[in-house]
Amino acid sequence: xxxxxxxxxxxxxxxxxxxxxxxxxxxxxxxxxxxxxxxxxxxxxxxxxxxxxxxxxxxxxxxxxxxxxxxxxxxxxxxxxxxxxxxxxxxxxxxxxxxxxxxxxxxxxxxxxxxxxxxxxxxxxxxxxxxxxxxxxxxxxxxxxxxxxxxxxxxxxxxxxxxxxxxxxxxxxxxxxxxxxxxxxxxxxxxxxxxxxxxxxxxxxxxxxxxxxxxxxxxxxxxxxxxxxxxxxxxxxxxxxxxxxxxxxxxxxxxxxxxxxxxxxxxxxx
Numbered sequence: 001x002x003x004x005x006x007x008x009x010x011x012x013x014x015x016x017x018x019x020x021x022x023x024x025x026x027x028x029x030x031x032x033x034x035x036x037x038x039x040x041x042x043x044x045x046x047x048x049x050x051x052x053x054x055x056x057x058x059x060x061x062x063x064x065x066x067x068x069x070x071x072x073x074x075x076x077x078x079x080x081x082x083x084x085x086x087x088x089x090x091x092x093x094x095x096x097x098x099x100x101x102x103x104x105x106x107x108x109x110x111x112x113x114x115x116x117x118x119x120x121x122x123x124x125x126x127x128x129x130x131x132x133x134x135x136x137x138x139x140x141x142x143x144x145x146x147x148x149x150x151x152x153x154x155x156x157x158x159x160x161x162x163x164x165x166x167x168x169x170x171x172x173x174x175x176x177x178x179x180x181x182x183x184x185x186x187x188x189x190x191x192x193x194x195x196x197x198x199x200x201x202x203x204x205x206x207x208x209x210x211x212x213x214x215x216x217x218x219x220x221x222x223x224x225x226x227x228x229x230x231x232x233x234x235x236x237x238x239x240x241x242x243x244x245x246x247x248x249x250x251x252x253x254x255x256x257x258x259x260x261x262x263x264x265x266x267x268x269x270x
Contacts, residue, residue: 001052007082009053013045014086018056018176020044022094022107031162037083038156038167040066046147057214058170059083064130066223067203073226087176095180104181109166109174111187118165118187119194125157126169127205134206169195 017038022039046055054071056062059080066076095104097270132153136146158167168174174191177183207213 003075003078006053007078008208009049009091010056010079010082011086013049013053013055013057014083014172015090016045016048017041017170018087018090018173019093021173022090022104022177025107026094026098026103031159034162035155035158035167038158039151043151043155044106046150050147053079057115057172059172060126060130060170061133061196063196064199064203067200068134068206069219073223076227077230083172084175087172089176091180094177101181104177105183108177108181108182108183109168109191110183111165111190113164115187115190117199118161119190121161122165122168122190122194123198123201125161126195127154127202129157129169129200130199131206134203135210165190169198171195184267186253198227209246216265 016142020041021034021038024034024041028034028037042057045057049055054065056065056079062071062076062079062083065071066073071079089103091107094107098104133150136149153229154169157169166174168191171192174188178185178188204216205218227230
């Protein structure tokens with residue numbers, strides 16, 4: 001798989017997630033319908049592009065998979081860029097279709113019951129989201145149901161915290177409407193700190209509880225060293241730096257050079 005295909009898939013997949021979710025906010029306006037909008041949009045994106053890029057469509061998912069050594073440092077940075085671009089393009093299209101910046105503002109995430117309550121819930125729900133993703137994409141017990149478990153978790157998160165924080169758990173989903181809608185950025189710090197921290201917490205919980213690995217400090221130092229070691233040349237070439245796992249939520253099928261590997265039965269196979 002060529003690098004540009006993966007990054008393009010992340011742009012389009014994130015675009016689908018943010019665009020369809022934004023339409024659900026504007027046209028449905030009811031919590032359950034909005035939750036379905038984001039959940040089904042993620043499911044559609046996974047079916048369409050999951051085997052190309054892994055179907056992250058969210059910077060905290062890429063962060064967690066980088067920490068889990070399923071994604072290289074250079075690829076992680078490019079995935080982040082692609083995800084933010086996809087979200088911004090989705091909000092630009094909302095502006096173009098509705099010919100109103102106010103419509104874009106209406107799709108933005110903002111705290112409704114205090115900043116710290118929103119921050120805490122975004123962190124906890126981001127951790128839960130990541131824990132689900134890390135496990136169902138690694139274990140072979142879930143099979144095709146893994147593809148349903150991830151959007152279903154996002155659906156439940158929206159039901160739980162939509163009325164408190166707007167249910168972002170995705171910095172790209174927040175930045176697109178905030179940037180295009182020219183909203184006040186007084187609360188954007190919530191969505192750029194809580195979800196990434198939640199991803200780190202979720203990864204730690206997965207490592208300790210599921211894998212029984214307590215050498216977290218060494219893994220975090222390795223990740224920081226890998227990020228600091230990324231140079232412009234490696235960003236241009238996007239050569240992987242020895243990830244230990246498949247690169248995403250939905251692993252690609254085995255290549256013809258792997259005849260002994262059994263066929264993939266779903267996103268739980270790694």
